[in-house]
Amino acid sequence: MKIVIIGCSGHYGYALDGISFNNKYTIVGISPGVEEENIDKIYEKVRKDHQEVRVYKDYLRMIEELNPEIAVVNTYCTKNEEIVINLLQRDIHLFIEKPLTTSMDSLCKIKDAYSKSKSHLCSMMGIRYHAAFLTAYQIVKEGGIGKVKLINAQKSYKLGQRGNFYEKRDYYGGILQWVGIHGIDWIYYFSGQEFSSVYGRSSELIEKDGNEIEMSGVCQFELTNGVYATLVTDFYRPETANSHDDDRLRVVGTKGIIEVRDNQVFVMSNDREGSQEIHLLEEKNIFEDFLESIEGNKTCFVSSAEVFEVTKASIYAKESADHNKIMFWNEVN
């Protein structure tokens, strides 16, 4: 099966890792998604295992000439709507960087195109497949903490050096959409509930090395059945810290509390004494899962319905922050 890669501004690495042990798939083409993207580096990487890979300037010409089954898209968010609709109209399966898009108008158009397409669609929510998150989710799903009532999510990153992609907030969606969306995803699938409302705040845009950065953002969600959730995001993690990110999740249930911290999982519950560290399941690869779902062997852990809803929640969070008001699901849309 033929795969193309459009853009190089995100986590295309998931795809390279996911097909590295499977010679059924060949990367046949690479193009930038927008002019500003320099694809030299990704080309060098891909060429090692896919000598025949061709480079295009224009993604549309690439898909028309190469006729791929699958596209990996990770470019400026502002370009996603056009690319996604073009791919969906051609029934090309789509593995795309989050956020899928940055406005409700655009999300509606994409959902409409998806409903008329045969494409499978998955977004790069790769953290779901990390060992600690897989392990915690299994325990919650099996009822190990009872009914979920409260979730607290944290995404703290080093700012480091950010590329052109951050030159405009719209290119990446701002801190709540680019960073926070993972936390929003955790809140959504760990709770098993639907979103009711969100109130988000994000810090003012500062100029840093020519980029537009929001250094911090917070959100508070209400979900169905009286579930509440908080999300904190920031780029303040010191450069001296021992990892790039400090991802944390705390899920509080009627029978116990589970936490993911430092890639470890801790559980307290009425059945256990004190706080216990849990042996981790094995890490998986999101792209491999997506490929298997296309082949029909299984459903993808990250469903298209979830991608659409989590994207919507991230857009609402950002719009809430921008207009300083609560966004209610039953009022809009």
Next chain:
Amino acid sequence: MKIVIIGCSGHYGYALDGISFNNKYTIVGISPGVEEENIDKIYEKVRKDHQEVRVYKDYLRMIEELNPEIAVVNTYCTKNEEIVINLLQRDIHLFIEKPLTTSMDSLCKIKDAYSKSKSHLCSMMGIRYHAAFLTAYQIVKEGGIGKVKLINAQKSYKLGQRGNFYEKRDYYGGILQWVGIHGIDWIYYFSGQEFSSVYGRSSELIEKDGNEIEMSGVCQFELTNGVYATLVTDFYRPETANSHDDDRLRVVGTKGIIEVRDNQVFVMSNDREGSQEIHLLEEKNIFEDFLESIEGNKTCFVSSAEVFEVTKASIYAKESADHNKIMFWNEVN
């Protein structure tokens, strides 16, 4: 100096501990604040060191007959306004359980009475004096993490057996006012900023052993100078956990991040390698500090102005939750 205790529904223990090494102070009287309070147990405790202590049914008769300099008040919140105003009018110094009161109307009356009184007033924000919180605050105050930009506070408690005091939510103010107020206090004094807005949510009241309990609550605060804060509270801590409470605080600054967790303090900053555990300062007693401030040797770490503002923030948080709307400081009052 003569001290009386009114009520027994809260942390009068701070006062007993605080005067245990100082024979300048004598507890001369104890009364319930409301009829429902049974003061037998506190009487037995107090009598050991203060043999002359007298028991009254009516707090007003007690203060009129005994003429104390200081009153320790911890009774049903619904009774506080009346008691506090009676004490302030007599210039009796006041060490009172939080929340000071549960409505803005009542808070205004208390502030008015305070402005005409010679009394000192302090609320039972005793967690400020715990070793880990003292240590963390000293580091933040000395600039160890730069300018504070983001704060996340957690108060997770075992539900355990709650007394009559919880029979009606109004008696204790609900989870955001009774439990959450400590986190609101941390947010206020660690940030060094003023509150701008709060959006709070709290879970539905459930009946549990004849009491009205909100099992969880969350708040999101905005403060001046672009500081955001989240607060989570719950009564879901399993009974098997190794402590009653799981107090946590994370303060994110422009140069580092400090955390209080498990009564320990951890700091990351650009000046340090990785996350470092900090040697703790010695724990102090809030009532001792209050007594010293009355004697004029120093100002109390918990000022009356802070008590009023934190009480207001807790009332706003509750009202926000009750009406499902953001409360803005510049719109109301």
